Amino acid sequence: MAYVAPVEETLFILDHIVPLEEIVATPRFADATRDTVAAVLGEAGRLATDIIAPLNRGADATPARLENGRVRSSPGFAGAMAALAEGGWVGLAASPEHGGAGLPQIVNQSVAEYLSGASLAFQLNPLLSQGQIEALEQHATPQMQALYLPKLISGAWNGTMNLTESQAGSDVGALRTKAEPQGDGTYRITGQKIFITWGDSDINENTCHAVLARLPGAAPGTRGISLFMVPRLIPDADGKPGLANALRVVSLEHKMGIHGSPTCVMSFEGATGWLIGEEGKGMAAMFTMMNNARLAVGVQGVGIAEAALQAATAYAAERVQFGPIIAHADVRRMLATARAEVFAARAICLACAAAIDLARASDDPEAAARAAFLTPIAKAYGTDVGCRVADAAVQVHGGMGYIEETGVAQYLRDVRITPIYEGTNGIQAMDLVGRKLADGGTAAFALIDEVQSGAKSAQEALPALAEAVWQAAESLREATVLMLDAGADDRNAGAVPFLMGFARVLGAHFHLRAALLRPGTNREVLAQIFITRVLPRLSGDLAEARAGVADLQALDDAAFAGVLVA
Numbered sequence: 001m002a003y004v005a006p007v008e009e010t011l012f013i014l015d016h017i018v019p020l021e022e023i024v025a026t027p028r029f030a031d032a033t034r035d036t037v038a039a040v041l042g043e044a045g046r047l048a049t050d051i052i053a054p055l056n057r058g059a060d061a062t063p064a065r066l067e068n069g070r071v072r073s074s075p076g077f078a079g080a081m082a083a084l085a086e087g088g089w090v091g092l093a094a095s096p097e098h099g100g101a102g103l104p105q106i107v108n109q110s111v112a113e114y115l116s117g118a119s120l121a122f123q124l125n126p127l128l129s130q131g132q133i134e135a136l137e138q139h140a141t142p143q144m145q146a147l148y149l150p151k152l153i154s155g156a157w158n159g160t161m162n163l164t165e166s167q168a169g170s171d172v173g174a175l176r177t178k179a180e181p182q183g184d185g186t187y188r189i190t191g192q193k194i195f196i197t198w199g200d201s202d203i204n205e206n207t208c209h210a211v212l213a214r215l216p217g218a219a220p221g222t223r224g225i226s227l228f229m230v231p232r233l234i235p236d237a238d239g240k241p242g243l244a245n246a247l248r249v250v251s252l253e254h255k256m257g258i259h260g261s262p263t264c265v266m267s268f269e270g271a272t273g274w275l276i277g278e279e280g281k282g283m284a285a286m287f288t289m290m291n292n293a294r295l296a297v298g299v300q301g302v303g304i305a306e307a308a309l310q311a312a313t314a315y316a317a318e319r320v321q322f323g324p325i326i327a328h329a330d331v332r333r334m335l336a337t338a339r340a341e342v343f344a345a346r347a348i349c350l351a352c353a354a355a356i357d358l359a360r361a362s363d364d365p366e367a368a369a370r371a372a373f374l375t376p377i378a379k380a381y382g383t384d385v386g387c388r389v390a391d392a393a394v395q396v397h398g399g400m401g402y403i404e405e406t407g408v409a410q411y412l413r414d415v416r417i418t419p420i421y422e423g424t425n426g427i428q429a430m431d432l433v434g435r436k437l438a439d440g441g442t443a444a445f446a447l448i449d450e451v452q453s454g455a456k457s458a459q460e461a462l463p464a465l466a467e468a469v470w471q472a473a474e475s476l477r478e479a480t481v482l483m484l485d486a487g488a489d490d491r492n493a494g495a496v497p498f499l500m501g502f503a504r505v506l507g508a509h510f511h512l513r514a515a516l517l518r519p520g521t522n523r524e525v526l527a528q529i530f531i532t533r534v535l536p537r538l539s540g541d542l543a544e545a546r547a548g549v550a551d552l553q554a555l556d557d558a559a560f561a562g563v564l565v566a
């Protein structure tokens with residue numbers, strides 16, 4: 001079975017679970033009517049299903065390659081990029097001032113899910129461009145915006161994010177790339193960056209690098225970092241790609257998956273760059289890109305999960321072993337649990353997108369706090385679900401899942417990067433229990449209150465399910481209080497299970513809402529599956545979250561290598 005974009009499932013969530021109408025009620029997004037959004041999603045679904053998805057296997061078998069210093073893309077990607085550009089999909093959420101459609105993120109992220117399910121390697125190209133567009137909209141000068149935004153929004157140029165160096169991964173402040181002012185408003189950029197997604201392209205006419213570097217005499221650590229625009233081809237007086245800049249692709253990484261996405265080692269050899277934002281404020285501008293990308297990566301996990309689950313379901317219906325294997329209880333367990341988790345992860349990601357939209361449209365601090373709190377949950381849970389469902393899809397296929405020709409192994413290989421890049425899921429969890437609980441738990445408790453209010457509303461119609469969700473939220477409330485009182489090391493040791501527990505409670509909340517809307521249907525059955533099979537894992541999550549760090553620190557380093565008796 002080929003991938004089919006789940007347009008109707010998205011519309012159900014936008015109609016009933018994470019209501020689009022609240023966003024449309026704001027002046028900023030008044031034109032994003034239900035009919036408009038349905039038409040946009042329908043067209044995006046056709047693009048993903050008919051044009052991009054058929055390229056996915058070929059891109060895996062024929063990866064991007066480096067040839068005479070330039071990247072050559074996988075077969076068909078140039079045509080897909082042309083279709084993406086022609087439809088205006090890169091600038092879907094960008095400001096109309098520079099050619100964007102100005103639609104809400106909840107629509108943009110839904111489209112991103114379809115593109116990710118169709119081909120994650122391809123989708124990474126517009127994803128990074130969209131992050132750079134947002135950073136430029138918020139931090140660049142009007143002159144830089146006028147030059148770069150129309151090209152990025154149109155898809156003619158692509159954008160990248162250059163943070164990582166061999167000695168500076170999560171510790172960004174350890175970077176060594178230098179920027180020297182030239183006295184004419186430009187800077188000379190020197191250094192090497194690794195893991196640069198789509199760092200060069202033959203499907204876009206220019207590649208625009210957002211590069212973190214340190215100015216002479218700048219403060220140590222992240223406080224002294226600035227952000228620079230460093231294009232591969234320097235725009236001429238008319239804004240057209242001109243002379244080649246002093247940068248090059250040193251090599252492409254040989255990766256486990258996403259073979260069609262060129263992951264470049266970039267060398268900046270006195271390249272010409274222009275400051276984005278203020279000196280020493282580079283991390284603020286880069287975090288704009290990273291926060292955009294973190295939600296988008298969670299959505300990538302959902303997209304791959306959907307594609308893998310579709311493939312597994314089709315195979316289970318066709319494969320006969322004592323009858324079609326879809327009739328076997330354990331296979332049904334894997335498929336049903338996967339479907340329940342995909343719904344939960346999709347709803348969480350779209351709830352995060354909706355909060356972002358409401359914060360931007362109304363300057364509502366509560367919506368902004370909600371968006372900030374949901375971002376690490378959406379990223380981590382979405383990508384973990386992607387990995388779990390892709391793994392289950394291989395298991396459903398049995399031995400054939402381990403054979404590349406079936407295609408499901410590619411989903412598992414491709415999705416495995418998503419819990420790592422744009423901030424590992426461990427970092428997301430530490431952000432949740434650190435920065436995001438720094439408000440005294442206000443945002444966390446607001447979400448927990450919402451879950452319990454929803455459970456009370458469902459008490460009469462669905463008493464057993466509602467009671468389970470209410471009690472789970474209460475347990476989460478108690479764990480949140482303990483997290484607030486714990487020391488930093490104890491919080492960090494329990495951060496990942498705490499985040500997963502929070503995600504499970506939110507997922508149960510959204511399932512309960514769906515069941516209440518459609519009692520006696522598959523919606524209610526799916527909610528029961530999530531609440532009785534997935535939600536009970538919360539007790540283990542919270543037990544680990546409360547365990548602290550003492551036992552982890554007590555274990556000698558040598559024990560990790562198997563030296564248990566000195």
